[in-house]
Amino acid sequence: MNFKDYIRVIPDFPQPGIRFKDITTLLKDGAAYRAAIDEMKRLVAHHEIELIAGPEARGFVVGAPLSYALGVGFVPIRKSGKLPGETIEADYALEYGKDKLSMHKDAIRPGQKVLIADDLLATGGTIETSINLVRQLGGQIVGAAFLIELTYLEGRRKLDGIDVVSLIQYS
Ligand SMILES: O=P(O)(O)OC[C@H]1O[C@H](OP(=O)(O)OP(=O)(O)O)[C@H](O)[C@@H]1O
Numbered sequence: 001m002n003f004k005d006y007i008r009v010i011p012d013f014p015q016p017g018i019r020f021k022d023i024t025t026l027l028k029d030g031a032a033y034r035a036a037i038d039e040m041k042r043l044v045a046h047h048e049i050e051l052i053a054g055p056e057a058r059g060f061v062v063g064a065p066l067s068y069a070l071g072v073g074f075v076p077i078r079k080s081g082k083l084p085g086e087t088i089e090a091d092y093a094l095e096y097g098k099d100k101l102s103m104h105k106d107a108i109r110p111g112q113k114v115l116i117a118d119d120l121l122a123t124g125g126t127i128e129t130s131i132n133l134v135r136q137l138g139g140q141i142v143g144a145a146f147l148i149e150l151t152y153l154e155g156r157r158k159l160d161g162i163d164v165v166s167l168i169q170y171s
C-alpha cells in the first residue's frame with residue numbers, strides 16, 4: 001500500500017509557509033489505517049517494548065492502536081493542565097509554535113522499556129521533550145516510531161542514539 005496517497009497536504013496551515021500533512025484522510029479509511037498500524041508494528045517488532053508513550057493529540061491515534069496491537073500499555077503525554085494526578089512538565093517548541101507537555105509522575109516504573117510513538121516527526125522538538133520526560137521518570141527509551149517524517153527538518157538529529165523508524169518520508 002502506498003500510504004502517502006492517503007495523506008493530504010494543506011499549504012499555509014496553521015500559519016503561512018507550513019505545508020501541513022493532514023492524516024485525517026488516512027484515518028477515515030479503515031483498511032489504510034489498519035495497514036499503517038500493522039506496518040508500524042512490523043517496523044518496531046525487533047524491540048522489547050513494555051510501554052508506549054505518545055504526545056497529545058495525534059500521538060494518541062498512532063500510539064494507542066500500536067500499543068493494542070503489541071499488547072502493551074499506553075501512557076499519554078499531555079499538554080499542560082490536562083492530567084489530573086501529580087505531574088512533571090517541560091516547555092518545548094515545534095515547527096509552528098511552542099507549548100508545555102506533562103506526564104503523570106507514576107506513569108512509568110523505573111527501568112521500563114518505552115517506545116515513543118507519534119504521527120509526525122518535524123523539527124523533533126515535541127519528541128525530544130517527550131523523551132526527556134520519560135527518562136526523567138526512569139523509563140528506558142528503546143526507540144521512536146512515526147507515521148510521517150519530514151526529513152528536510154532533520155528532527156532525527158535531536159534523537160541521537162535512538163532507533164527512529166517512519167512509514168512515510170517527505171524530503
Ligand atoms: O517535530 P515537531 O516540530 O515537534 O512537530 C511534530 C509535532 O507537531 C504535531 O503536534 P501538534 O502540537 O500540532 O499537536 P496535535 O497533535 O494536538 O495536533 C505532531 O502531531 C507532532 O507531535
Ligand SMILES: Nc1ncnc2[nH]cnc12
Binds near residue numbers: 019020021094096120
Ligand atoms: N508540517 C506539519 N504537518 C503536520 N503536522 C505537523 N507538526 C509539525 N509540523 C507539521
